[in-house]
Amino acid sequence: MKTDNCFELKLSNTIGLKDTTQNIVKFIHASDIHLGAAQYRNEYRANDFIHAFREILELALTHGVDFVLLGGDVFTSLEILPGQLTKIVKILKDFKEFTMGSILIIAIEGNHDIRKFSRGIRFERRGQSWLKLLNSLGLIVLLDADLEAPSEVIFPPYDFDTKKGGKIQIKNVVIYGTRYLGEKPISFLSKIRKAIVKNNALYNVLLQHFGIEGQMENVPGVKLEDIQHLQHRVNYLALGHFHKQFIIGDWIYNPGSSEAVCSMDNSFKRGVFLIEISKELQEFVKKAKIFRLINRKYIWETIQLNFEYRNKNNLENFIINKLNSSLKYLNCNINPSNPQMPVLLLLLKGKEPSKLCKINEKELRRKICNLFPVVDVRIYNKFEIILRTLDNYILA
Ligand SMILES: [Mn+2]
Known part of the structure; x- marks a missing residue:
């Protein structure tokens, strides 16, 4: 049978088998893909960002993961040329078709996903994003909380009919996510902590788009002491935002940008994490591997x-x-x-x-x-x- 599925063409012999037991969960954690970057300046460079995205999905396939996490800034702004968006939609459609929808791509909006500067006017308050479009097409799962609601109900389970929700469970892992919370997310974090259900049978992942103070020189971030309280309910804090990779205290993970968005990014350690969670004697055991992507020199x-x-x-x-x-x-x-x-x-x-x-x-x-x-x-x-x-x- 003839196919033009980009994953089938490349990977038909190297697919990793998914673990079908409930006890082992594998996922890829990537962030800051910045699709659409460099698009007006250089088409080859713009395609590099799309290649990096495809490479992340290829890694997901070869390692037989259960899902992929994207920690925001999937797009570099609200402005994207039709040709670029067409390529991105094709990759996501091919991925869904090739995996028969068995590997969900779970994302949140970062500051860039909602950003447009046009004639000096910021656009972000209107709540639009390309991730919302991909979510409505059923190509990704976009998580967001209703932060105005009482804390017990801010994270409704993701509903595949309405395509809305703030959390999703895959095997014994529950992923909670919210959109970018602004430059001072601390005011929301205690509400988020209260809303996360602590259950020793479940492994909690919180997907967020903020940086930690001190991890990047001269870039403001949240103070580590202000988020320590989350650790009681969050097993894995999956971050995006800082383009430099960091891991803190074996529970806070930030993979860094997948391509170099500016020349400074090129000097940072960046890549994606492959995480494996297994349950041994009632305890969760985590193994983390770091992958570097094939980036432009x-x-x-x-x-x-x-x-x-x-x-x-x-x-x-x-x-x-x-x-x-x-x-x-x-x-x-x-x-x-x-x-x-x-x-x-x-x-x-x-x-x-x-x-x-x-x-x-x-x-x-x-x-x-x-x-x-x-x-x-x-x-x-x-x-x-x-x-x-x-x-x-x-x-x-
Ligand atoms: Mn970014």
Whole structure:
């Protein structure tokens, strides 16, 4: 039979068998996929985010997991081009068809899923997201709590008819989730804690989109001491938000972004977690494995400008000649869709070119991409700061 199912084509021989007993539960925990990132700037880079998403689902298949958790920021904003969304829907449809709906993809909304800045107006209060669309199509399970309700009822079980709910049970694991709670989620956390049912026969997972203070330099987060109280009722706190991976106290897990959303992400440890929960002698035992995804390579090049360039052609020729020798080692025979073709981060240092030959970043980027096997270029300037003293002016 002919098929165009992307999972069947690639994985027909490597599917992991799901454990059918109630005693072993496996899941993938991923976050911050940022689908739609880079879409206006570079199509290959935009596709990298979709590839990372597909790779997560492939891991779910090869390891025979029971479900996949996505800790928010599945999309990078409300703006997504139709071609991108079509690819994402196809992947999710193929996955559902290939698994016959047996591996649920459980998600919450992150701050990016509801974000749009258009003419300076934030859009988030209107409550729309692409995750809501995917949920209404039956392609994912989107969890959210009714935080206005009394705490006993804020997490109704997910109903597959109305496609609404705040928790879902799979084997003996119960997953609770809420949308992004804003920059200060602490005010909601005690209500959430009260609403989570403690039952020693069940393993509780709480899916949230916030960071923990101190895990990323200069990025605000929730204080660890303010969430310790959750540990009495939550066995596994599944986070998203910070793009840098961290694990705290063997119960707080943040996988990091699946692709590098900005060049800084490239320096972070990131990936996904494969978690296995088994019940031995009435106790839950957790095993965690970390997977790195096949991401696009990044390379840095620094070029020193030794004098103040006044002619644009000379300046560009100098940069291109320098790159000609330093990028010689790159493989020219690969396709830009291959993640081995790198993104070039170009740092210009030394004397700032004269105002007459200001670098046109867009133009230089296009030239470099045409001449070298790099998929995209980012140009950074770190020119010397010249203090203009009275003497300078007199000499000039
Ligand atoms: Mn994010």
